[in-house]
Structures are given as C-alpha cells and as structure tokens.
Amino acid sequence: MKIVRLFWVVIVGLALTLSAGLASAQALNSGAQTIALNANLAESLSVTLSANTVNFALSAGSASNPGSAGITATTAWTLAPGRTSVGIYAYFASATAALTDGTNNIPSSAFFIADNAGAPAALTNTVAYGGAAAGLKLATVPITGTNRSANHTDAMTFNINLTGGTLPQLPASTYTGTLNIQAQATP
Amino acid sequence: MRIRAQFGIMAALLFATVMVVASAGAQVQNSGASPIALNAALSDSITLTLSGNAVNFTLTGGSANNPGSTGITATTNWVLKPSVNSLKLYAFFSSSTAALSDGAGHNIPSADFQISANGGGFAPLTNTVPFGGANAGLQISSVPIRGYNKTGTNSDLMTFNINLAPLPNLPAGIYTGTLTIQAQAF
Numbered sequence: 001m002k003i004v005r006l007f008w009v010v011i012v013g014l015a016l017t018l019s020a021g022l023a024s025a026q027a028l029n030s031g032a033q034t035i036a037l038n039a040n041l042a043e044s045l046s047v048t049l050s051a052n053t054v055n056f057a058l059s060a061g062s063a064s065n066p067g068s069a070g071i072t073a074t075t076a077w078t079l080a081p082g083r084t085s086v087g088i089y090a091y092f093a094s095a096t097a098a099l100t101d102g103t104n105n106i107p108s109s110a111f112f113i114a115d116n117a118g119a120p121a122a123l124t125n126t127v128a129y130g131g132a133a134a135g136l137k138l139a140t141v142p143i144t145g146t147n148r149s150a151n152h153t154d155a156m157t158f159n160i161n162l163t164g165g166t167l168p169q170l171p172a173s174t175y176t177g178t179l180n181i182q183a184q185a186t187p
Numbered sequence: 188m189r190i191r192a193q194f195g196i197m198a199a200l201l202f203a204t205v206m207v208v209a210s211a212g213a214q215v216q217n218s219g220a221s222p223i224a225l226n227a228a229l230s231d232s233i234t235l236t237l238s239g240n241a242v243n244f245t246l247t248g249g250s251a252n253n254p255g256s257t258g259i260t261a262t263t264n265w266v267l268k269p270s271v272n273s274l275k276l277y278a279f280f281s282s283s284t285a286a287l288s289d290g291a292g293h294n295i296p297s298a299d300f301q302i303s304a305n306g307g308g309f310a311p312l313t314n315t316v317p318f319g320g321a322n323a324g325l326q327i328s329s330v331p332i333r334g335y336n337k338t339g340t341n342s343d344l345m346t347f348n349i350n351l352a353p354l355p356n357l358p359a360g361i362y363t364g365t366l367t368i369q370a371q372a373f
Contacts, residue, residue, distance in 0.1 A: 028271070030233035030370035032318070035259060037366055039244035039287055039295065039349055043359040078248035080359040081291055148358040149248035 045077045045086070047183050056160050058175075061168035067158030075183045076151040079143055086141040088154055088183045091130030092123060098134065099160075099177035106175055108134040110167055112159040115139065120159055128184050143185070154181075233265045233274070233370050242347055246362075249355040255347030263370045264340045267332055274372045276327040276343055278302055279319025280312060280364065286323065287349075287364035295362055297323040301348040304328060309348050318369050332372070 054067040075088050090113055092098040097105040108131075112120035115138045127135030138154045141147070158179075162170055242255040265274055280286040285294040297320075301309035304327045316324030328343050330336070345368075351357060 027317070028231055028233055028267070028372040029317075030235040030263065032367045032369045033235050033237045033261070034240065035237065035366040035368065036241045037244070037255075037287055037300075037347075037362075037364040038241065039246050039253070039362040039364075041246035041248060041351075041357060041359050041362065044248070078357075078359050081289075081293065146356055148356050150356070 041078060043078060043080050043185075045079070045183055045185050046075070047088070047181055048074045048076070049181060050074075054158050054179075056158075058160060058162060058170075060170065060172075061162055063161045063163045065160040065162060067160075070155055070157040073138070073154045073156065073181045074151055075139075075141075075154070077183075077185060078149040079185050081148070082187065083143045083148070083185045084187065085143055086152070086183055086185045087128065088138045088141075088152065088181070089127045089129055089135055090123060090138055090156070090179060090181050091127055091135035092177065092179060093134065094131045095124070095134035097177075098123065098179075099175035101171075101173035101175050104171055104173060104175075106160060106162075106167065106170065106177070107165075110161050110164055111179070112161060113138070114157045114159070115154050117155070120157075122161075129182050130180065138181075156181075229266060231266055231268050231271070231372075233263065233267075233372055235276075235368060235370050236262050236264075237368060238262075242366075244347075244349050246349060246351060246357075248357065248359070249351055251350045251352040253349040253351060255349075258344055258346040261327070261343045261345065261368050262340065263330075263343075265370075265372060266338045267372050269337065271332050271337075271372045274330045274332055274341070274370060276329075276341070276368065276370045277316045277318055277324055278312060278327050278345070278366060278368050279316055279324035280366060281323065282320045283313070283323035285364075286312065286366075287362040289358075289360035289362050291360070293358055293360060293362075295349060295351075295354065295357070295364070299350045299353055300364075300366075301350060302327065303346045303348070304343050306344070311350075317371050319367065327368070 050072040056065050058065045092108045095108045098108040098111050099106040108123040111123050114120040123136045125135050126132045141152050238260040244253050246253045280297045283297045286297040286300045287295040297312040301311050303309045312325045313322050314324050315321045330341050
C-alpha cells in the first residue's frame with residue numbers, strides 16, 4: 001500500500017514537472033514583417049542573323065544564281081499569354097526593285113529563298129512588312145503554354161532567277177539591294 | 188573615618204541615580220515595520236524591423252540570374268526569459284506553388300525564389316518552417332541564447348534572386364507576391 005502511494009506521488013510529480021516544462025517552452029514570436037515583391041517579365045521578340053551579306057555571281061539568263069552563303073535567322077521570344085502565333089518574314093521595300101544598279105532592276109519575284117531546305121519560293125506576297133507583293137513568310141510558329149519563351153531557327157539559302165520577263169536582257173552591272181528579316185507575334 | 192565612609196556612600200548613591208536617569212532618557216522608540224511590495228516586470232519581447240519593404244525584379248525569360256533591385260536588412264531585437272535557448276529568423280510565403288503570380292494562373296513557385304543571407308549562397312524557400320505554407324520557407328539565421336545575450340540584437344542582410352531556368356515557358360507578365368519575415372524564440 002505504501003509503495004502504491006509512493007508510485008502515485010512520483011507520477012503526479014513527473015506530470016507537474018512536465019507541464020511546467022511545456023509552459024516554459026512556449027514559443028515567442030515577433031510580428032510578421034512583409035516585403036512586397038514585384039517581378040516584371042517583359043515581352044520580347046528578337047531576330048538574330050548569322051551573317052549580314054550575301055553575294056551573287058550572276059549568269060545572264062540563268063535560272064540558277066545561288067547566293068554565296070546561307071544565313072540562319074534565329075528568332076527568340078518571351079510572350080504574354082494572349083499571343084497565339086509568331087510569324088517570320090523576309091521582304092524587300094519594293095517589289096519592282098529588289099536589287100538595282102540605279103537604272104535596271106531585279107524584281108522581288110526573281111529572288112528566291114529556300115527555308116530550312118524546303119522548296120525555293122519567290123518574294124511575291126504582301127506580308128506584314130515591306131512593299132506590296134515583295135515578301136515571303138518564312139515560318140509560322142503556333143504559341144502555346146509550352147513555348148511562350150522559346151526560339152526558332154530558319155536556315156535560308158538564296159537564288160536569283162534571271163529567266164523571267166525581260167531579265168534575260170539584264171545588262172551587266174552590279175546590282176545591290178537589302179533583304180529584311182523580321183518577326184511578328186500576334187494577336 | 189566615619190565621615191569618609193558616609194561621603195563614599197553618598198557619592199555612590201548619586202552616581203547610581205545619575206546613571207538611572209541617563210539610561211531612562213536614551214531609550215529608542217521603534218514603530219512597527221511597514222513593508223512595501225516591489226513588483227518589476229521585464230516582459231519578454233521580440234521586435235523585427237526591415238530596412239525596406241519592396242523589391243523589384245527585371246526578369247529575363249529562362250535565365251537563372253534575376254537579382255532583386257535591392258537587399259534588405261532584417262534587424263531583430265529581443266528581451267527573453269531564461270528558459271529560451273534560441274532565436275530564429277524565418278522568411279516564408281503563404282504558398283509554395285504561387286510565391287509570385289500574374290493573377291492569370293501563371294506562377295513562380297517558392298522553389299525558384301532564392302535568398303542569400305549575410306553573403307552566403309542563394310537558397311530556395313523549400314522548407315516547412317513555423318510560419319507560412321508547407322515547403323514555402325527558409326530559416327535565415329539562428330542565434331543561440333545564453334546568459335550573456337538574453338537581451339540582444341541581430342542583423343541579417345538578405346539579397347534576392349529569381350531563378351527562371353526551371354520555368355522556360357513562363358509568359359511575359361508582371362508577377363507580384365509577398366515575402367514575410369518573422370522571428371521566433373524557443
């Protein structure tokens with residue numbers, strides 16, 4: 001009987017000690033201080049070309065006058081959720097005088113681009129930029145949730161076809177022009 | 188001889204009388220003691236102040252390196268009870284999946300938000316701490332509390348980064364969020 005009583009005394013003592021310990025282990029917290037975070041991921045769309053010059057050694061009346069080098073256009077973007085498409089275009093300012101010696105012209109319809117080893121196509125379309133009937137859409141990239149920040153490459157090779165219209169009679173000269181590559185995200 | 192004896196007796200009696208009278212006049216009088224109860228309470232406390240309350244980020248899509256516009260110093264001051272043995276500072280978000288959001292369903296998770304404390308390496312907020320959402324926190328510092336620093340102060344300089352490498356398809360937008368800093372003594 002005495003041992004049982006002693007046992008209970010010890011148990012009660014332990015309980016009191018534990019509860020006192022728990023009470024003293026109560027955490028003390030500071031007030032919460034906040035920091036406002038503002039992160040801006042701006043829309044961007046860029047085109048980078050592997051080179052900026054192509055030369056042509058023309059043969060009068062020939063359909064095959066390839067450019068000296070291909071050029072790769074790398075289009076990179078970070079777009080807002082509303083965008084659904086990126087278009088990449090090649091264009092001249094004028095359909096009638098894509099290249100000129102100042103008097104005589106090579107029209108855009110005689111200038112061909114093969115994109116990513118596809119079939120060569122003349123720049124005869126009216127696109128988002130440049131002169132009427134002086135452009136070509138190189139690529140259309142659908143934008144989804146998986147490529148809002150991504151890139152696309154177009155490896156272009158060039159040819160001038162001197163067989164059409166009066167071009168077989170194109171006089172010997174140096175013809176220069178500027179081909180532009182530009183991308184557009186829509187809508 | 189007789190006269191001398193009588194004089195001695197008289198002198199002794201006079202001396203005794205003077206002593207009795209003198210001792211009666213030097214007696215102190217004490218009142219009862221009136222106690223004053225003194226009660227001085229030094230409450231335990233933790234205060235936290237931040238050197239700033241806003242951080243901006245100019246993000247580059249897919250980049251791992253998007254540092255915050257400024258660092259922020261958290262200064263913690265405390266007065267603690269003897270039973271306390273550590274004081275820890277935490278940074279946390281309420282949600283691990285949407286630490287920052289554009290409000291249109293596109294989120295930057297807390298795993299891609301990083302804090303460097305006191306010049307250390309950047310660490311993401313991926314731990315479950317006493318405050319905030321599960322897996323949305325980070326312990327910034329821990330100060331052992333001993334007898335010499337029951338009252339003390341500690342400063343933690345935090346710099347911030349958002350790692351977008353795991354989020355290459357995050358759309359352009361303005362992402363906002365609230366990072367909370369809080370201390371706990373235990």
